[in-house]
Amino acid sequence: MPPRRSHKKSRAGCRRCKARKIKCDEVHPRCGNCAKHGVACDFERPDIVDALPSAETPRPPTSASTSNYGSPSTITLPPTPSVPSSALVPLYRNPETLPLTSNSKGGRMMELKLLHHYTTITCETLAISSPVSERIWRDTVPNLAFTGADFLADALLAVSALHLRYRSPHDQDLVRASHAYMASTLSEYGASLNKGINESNAEALFLTAALIAFQSTASRIFTRDDSGDLKERSDGYVLPLSWFHSFQGVKAIVASSWQWLRNSGIVVPIIESQPxxxxxxxxxxxxxxxxxxxxxxxxxxxxxxxxxxxxxxxxxxxxxxxxxxxxxxxxxxxxxxxxxxxxxxxxxxxxxxxxxxxxxxxxxxxxxxxxxxxxxxxxxxxxxxxxxxxxxxxxxxxxxxxxxxxxxxxxxxxxxxxxxxxxxxxxxxxxxxxxxxxxxxxxxxxxxxxxxxxxxxxxxxxxxxxxxxxxxxxxx
Incomplete structure (x- = not known):
């Protein structure tokens, strides 16, 4: 019988490799196995040691891991958390007061300019391949905003300002208006959420959440122009995680107010107009x-x-x-x-x-x-x-x-x-x-x-x- 080939046993491997009973290459600051799978390694993160499983933790049977993936009817997807109003504020880290008071002539002209642009042009860009949704955003949403939903009115003005800013990127009045109206939107929107969703405000909150999500997405095109975002250029690429957070916020509104939205002549057509x-x-x-x-x-x-x-x-x-x-x-x-x-x-x-x-x-x-x-x-x-x-x-x-x-x-x-x-x-x-x-x-x-x-x-x-x-x- 040939002699047994000797081998070096890994005794200083990372905690995760030990738990999985696989050989660790002991490379610091992150072992090869952890780097390959994109997971944290306790070589580089000693603070995660207590969170990792012990070596005795058994791996679940393969059949148990895959048995629920057979059909859509059996899927139970991970929960999505509610989005507190405080989580929305970082979109605009330095909320400004409105650039011009509504009592001044300049302030009135700015609001008229933004409202006109919204109802004639911007509203047509909020819906893709959906004439029904386009009419709602053009006609119904402004009318609803006029009934006392100040946060909805500020939201559509903010989106309109952002659209005009796209056309005139060096217009500082539009830059300030875009940020200020959205900051006002977030403040009033958060206050309304804290008071609770009810039949009278459900539609306005839904539409405002949708406009906040739109603003978050569209603002990305100005990343390199805003001095507040210079960090992205110096530190490398930054993932647009705010996109996901804002759209999850819309989902939160739908989930918590569906008992009223189910009968809405505004929300239901928007939902049903999509593929x-x-x-x-x-x-x-x-x-x-x-x-x-x-x-x-x-x-x-x-x-x-x-x-x-x-x-x-x-x-x-x-x-x-x-x-x-x-x-x-x-x-x-x-x-x-x-x-x-x-x-x-x-x-x-x-x-x-x-x-x-x-x-x-x-x-x-x-x-x-x-x-x-x-x-x-x-x-x-x-x-x-x-x-x-x-x-x-x-x-x-x-x-x-x-x-x-x-x-x-x-x-x-x-x-x-x-x-x-x-x-x-x-x-x-x-x-x-x-x-x-x-x-x-x-x-x-x-x-x-x-x-x-x-x-x-x-x-x-x-x-x-x-x-x-x-x-x-x-x-x-």
Whole structure:
């Protein structure tokens, strides 16, 4: 018998590798296994030692981890938290007083200018491929604002100022107006939320939350112009996490006030005007973005506990399913649904800059290339994809190849992206959309779920119900 080959046993490995009973390369400040899977390592973060599982923590059986992923009817998505009013304030870190008082001639002229621009031009840019929603934003929303909803009036003036600022980027009066009116919106909006949502203010709060989300998204185009955001240029690319937080805020309003919104002649048409959100969560089809889930089980294995593993798996699977759906009908505005439908867990993984979450986000921004003609999305695909790619090492053989599609799309020059580059035939888009819109209304689905969960008391649990169902999409 040949002599047994000696080997060096790892005795100083990181806590996570020991818990998983795998060999640690003991590289500092972050071991190879932790770096590969984008998780924290106690070599670089000694403070996480107590949070990591012990070496005796058993790994859950594979069948238990995957048994609930068979069909959409069995999915229980991670809960999305409520958005407190204080969380909205950082959008404008230095709230200013209004640039001109409403009693002055200059103040009146500014408000008239902003209101006129909103009702004639800006309102048409808030809805994509939806004449019904466009009429509501043009006619109904201003009328509702005139009934005493000051925060809604300030919100539409803020959005109008931002649009005018896009046309005249060096107009400092518009810069101050955009920031000041939104700061006023956030203050009054937060105060109203603290007093409670009721039948009389539910519609106004919903519309204001939607305008706040729009403002948060559109403000990104001015990142390099605002002196307050110079940090982004000096410290490198900063993820647009405020986009997700603001759209999750809209979802919070829907969840907590659906008993009144279900009968709204304003909110329901906005919801129903969007394409049906039809997701394949079975994982059995070879969808376009399925490669983003390759190796998922290995990454999930590195999460701290079985509950976290379950949430991570679901968060990734659902995010990729939304990408696959939006990839087929991009011109309808479907990619925007991604911001509100992803789970809290997915946002947490973005905040931790996990490679898989970043690659999914890059593909999402690639989808926005189709909406590059919309003023508040112009240049977003190229800027954000290139920013995310800068966070990766070109020699990374695992993730660099998965970034090639968003890179090709973001850098493509031309109005129509060929099917062989996009990966889908846009000629079939209309047929797909018509078929999707025949699958049933989103409102009826929310109604059913609200009855099932009417006994829930906490906001996080209630919001779990609407992780799929957002104000921007219908569900089958």
């Amino acid at each position: 049906a959100l039809n997701l394949d969560l079975s994982g059995q089809k070879a969808n376009f973005f399925s490669h983003l889930l390759d190796g998922l089980e290995d990454e999930v294995f590195f999460d701290e506990d079985p509950a976290s593993q379950h949430l991570t798996h679901q968060a990734y699977q659902h995010a990729v399913a939304v990408l696959d759906w939006a990839h087929k009908i991009p011109h309808t505005g479907a990619p925007l649904v991604f911001l509100a439908t992803v789970s809290r867990r997915f946002v947490e993984m973005l905040e931790s800059r996990r490679p898989r979450a970043l690659a999914i986000l890059a593909s999402y921004f690639g989808l926005l290339k189709c909406l590059d003609t919309v003023w508040w999305l112009k240049g977003v695909a190229r800027r954000e994809v290139m920013g995310i790619v800068s966070l990766f090492d070109p020699d990374d053989e695992e993730w660099w190849p998965r970034l090639q599609w968003p890179l090709r799309i973001a850098l493509y020059e031309g109005e129509v992206i060929p099917a062989d580059i996009w990966g889908a035939d846009w000629a079939a888009e209309t047929a797909l959309l018509n078929q999707a819109n025949q699958t049933g209304g989103f409102v009826s689905h929310i109604e059913l779920l609200s009855q099932m969960f009417s006994s829930m008391q906490s906001m996080p649990d209630t919001l779990d119900v609407v992780t799929h169902q957002t104000i921007m999409a219908k569900s089958r």
